[in-house]
Amino acid sequence: QVQLVESGGGLVQPGGSLRLSCAASGFTFSSYGMSWYRQAPGKERELVATISTAGTISTYADFVKGRFTISRDNAKNTVYLQMNSLKPEDTGVYICKQVGVPGYWGQGTQVPVSS
Numbered sequence: 001q002v003q004l005v006e007s008g009g010g011l012v013q014p015g016g017s018l019r020l021s022c023a024a025s026g027f028t029f030s031s032y033g034m035s036w037y038r039q040a041p042g043k044e045r046e047l048v049a050t051i052s053t054a055g056t057i058s059t060y061a062d063f064v065k066g067r068f069t070i071s072r073d074n075a076k077n078t079v080y081l082q083m084n085s086l087k088p089e090d091t092g093v094y095i096c097k098q099v100g101v102p103g104y105w106g107q108g109t110q111v112p113v114s115s
Contacts (some may be wrong), residue, residue, distance in 0.1 A: 002104050003027035004096050009109030012086055016113075020081040022096030022115040024064055029077040030054075033099030036070060036081045039108075050099060051079065063091075086113045 008020040022034070035050040049070040050057045058070050069082040079096055093108040 001072070004104055004106030006094065006096055006106045006109040009094060009110045009111045011114065013115050014086060014088055014113055016086050017082070017084045018086065018111060020083065020094055020109060020111075022079045022081075023101070024077045024079070024096075024098075027104070030074040034070075034072060034079040035077070035097045037095045037097055038090075038092040038111075039095070040056070040089075043092075048094070049081065071093055083111070086111075088113050 003025045005023045006020060008018060012018050030053060033050055033052050036048040037045050038048050039045040047061055048064055049058060049060045049068060051070045051072050055072045056111065060068060067085045071081065072079040081094065090111065091113045092111060094111050095108040096106045098104040
């Protein structure tokens with residue numbers, strides 16, 4: 001049974017930091033690229049960042065470049081998203097996703113950014 005379980009979300013003030021984790025099981029984690037998406041209230045889901053299988057290549061949406069860092073630990077079957085200099089517009093549900101087919105999704109973790 002495939003599972004992607006996100007954690008690390010929570011209320012944070014503007015300018016603050018959070019580190020999200022996504023623990024994977026049920027598939028060969030090191031064989032798949034992984035992505036983080038987010039969905040803000042009333043908006044469509046958008047891609048935030050993607051990392052290659054070995055973690056050597058990562059790409060970012062323009063709106064998080066220089067502030068967020070995606071990483072992975074294949075020994076722990078976990079992908080991370082380090083978020084710094086958070087802004088209110090970063091508020092949303094952050095969801096991890098397996099790249100490619102079948103493209104499993106996690107359930108997401110809430111990140112409200114507010115003072």
